[in-house]
Amino acid sequence: MLNISKSKINKVADLNKTKSMQFVQQRLRYITFNKIMTALGILFLIVMFLPWTQNVRGNGSVTTLSPANRPQSVQSAIAGRVEKWFIEEGQEVKKGDTIVFISEVKSDYFDPLLVERTSAQLKSKSFSQTSYTSKVKALEQQIIALKEERKLKLEQAQNKLLQARLQQKSDSIDFQAAKTQLSIAERQFRRTAQLESEGLKAVTDVETKKLKLQESQAKLISQENKLLSSKNKVINAKIEISSIKANYQDKISKAESDKFTALSGQFDTEAQVSKLQNQLSNYEMRSGLRYITAPQDGFINQAIQKGIGETFKAGAEIVSIMPTEIDFAVETYVRPIDLPLIHPGEDVRIIFDGWPAIFFSGWPNLSYGTYGGEVVAVSRTVSKNGKYRVLVKPDPEEQAWPDAIRAGSGAKTLALLKDVSIWYEIWRQINGFPPDYYSPADAKQNQMKAKNSKN
Incomplete structure (x- = not known):
């Protein structure tokens, strides 16, 4: 109480009679109190310089490490x-x-013999497909036979054409010979007639030469007819060749048209067979479902x-x-400000709901009832709750997690970070600063290796 009054209390009342003043005025007690406060102060200073493990707290739940083991x-x-x-x-x-x-519940699948009937349809279509295949092969053989026959017919017609041309050539030679013979007969007739007019030849000789002249004329006309006839044979042979080509081309085209029609039917049947096979497989699979x-x-x-x-x-x-077989893990969530401090492989302390624990966040070695964990993965996208998901698996070097925990039960996690002094941690907490940024030893080694490889 401030001494701002002019009236002194010790002049008005006797304070020495009170127990509190008696207790305070005893010098021995005063010295003891000072010693205790001094010891506490020294202890407080010592504690301020003790090491403190920074940590990142998170709340999550028990899950499984493999998605296949989750409910x-x-x-x-x-x-x-x-x-x-x-x-x-x-x-x-x-x-x-x-x-x-x-x-x-669908009417398309009510038939109890749906699979058997679809199988029978498939067999029928398969037989139809086989028939089309046989027909295509038969038509291909027919086309081959027609082409071979056309080849032989054309060779025969070419031979006839060659014979006609040779006959034409022979008749042409005979025709030229008949012309020459007629020319000779005409000269002989004129010469004999002239000699007969001069009295050197008889009339019978003139008549004989005239007869030969007429025979030569007749023979010339006959040879010309033969030549024209042989020319007609050449033309007829050419016409026959064209007719053979056109006739067999028509037959082959018709056979090929039938073949393509059969192929179209074959392909259509194959498509139907494939569709029925698909339906049959679907029906068999559906019956198993x-x-x-x-x-x-x-x-x-x-x-x-x-x-x-x-x-x-x-x-x-x-x-x-x-x-049944489960590899338990813990999924916890950390604030975005703490995300750079979390790395795979870091140690994490875990408190499971329902298991009593005494935990000192700065001295994890003194904690009781906590379990060790190791960071497996850190999410690269923020969750719906505005935090980042961190997956933690059991630490094989620590005590095994309780067998009675179940997937979905709550868990609290503390990721252990850098060791600092207690005074620094109190100063950081008062100012609201995040924990010190650091990289684990493995991460630093990996960064050094990456820099050396680039260099």
């Missing part, structure tokens, strides 16, 4: 109706065990579809299953 829902690939259940909630199942049997089985070993958590006769759409969830 999953077994879905139905087809729409259906529940007919019979083969499991109970909480029951352990093995991979391939039947969970539920469903029936079809009526039995919904367990995708892996696990426990049935909950039957989402209930009762008998309940219908559902394709992709609807049927049951929820928890795998």
Whole structure:
């Protein structure tokens, strides 16, 4: 209390009679109090220079390291109706065990003999495809035979043309010979007639030469007719060759047209066969999908579809299953300001909900009830809660995590960072500064290796 009054209390009342003044005025007690305060001050200074491990806190939950080991829902690939259940909630199942049997709700699949009838259609179409294939081969053989026959016919017609040309040449020679003979007969006739007029030849000689002249004229006309006839034979041989080519080309074109028609039918039948094969495979696969089985070993958590006769759409969830073999991990979330401080391989201390723990964040070696972990992965995108997801696995060199923990239970994590003095940590907390940025030893070595490789 400030001494601002002119009236003195010790002049008004006797303070020595009070117990508090008696206690304070004792010098021995005063000295003891000073010693205690001095010792506490020295202890406080010593504590201020003790090492303190900086850490990044995070809240998360227990999950699994592999996505295949996380709780999953077994879905139905087809729409259906529940007919019979083969499991109970909480029951352990093995991979391939039947969970539920469903029936079809689409009219396209009501036929109980749908697979057998589709198989019969496939066999019929396969026989049709074989028939088309045989027809195509027969037409190809027919085309080959027609081409061979055309070749032989053309050779025969070429020989006839050659014969006609030779005959034409022979007749032309005979025709020229007849002309020469006629010219000789005309000269002999004129010379004989002149000699007969001079009285040197008889009339009979003139008549004989005239007869020979007429015979030569007749022979010339006959040879000219033969020449014209041989020319006609040459023309007829050429016409026959053209006719053979046109006739066989028509036959071959018709056979090829039939072949392409058969090929078109074959390809169309092959397409139908492929379509039926696809349908048959789909029907067989769909019939197997009526039995919904367990995708892996696990426990049935909950039957989402209930009762008998309940219908559902394709992709609807049927049951929820928890795998048996689990590699537990913890997913925790850190603030963006702390993200640069988290690196894969760092040590993390974990407190599981339901397990009592005494934890000293700055002295993890003095903590009790915490479990060790190691950072596996750090998310590269921010989560919906505005923080970054960090995945932590058990530390193999630490105490094993409790067997009774379950996926989804809460967990608190502290990532251990740089060791600093306590006074520095208090100063940092008062000023609201983030922990000191640092890189782990492995990260520094990797950076040095990268720089050396670039150089």
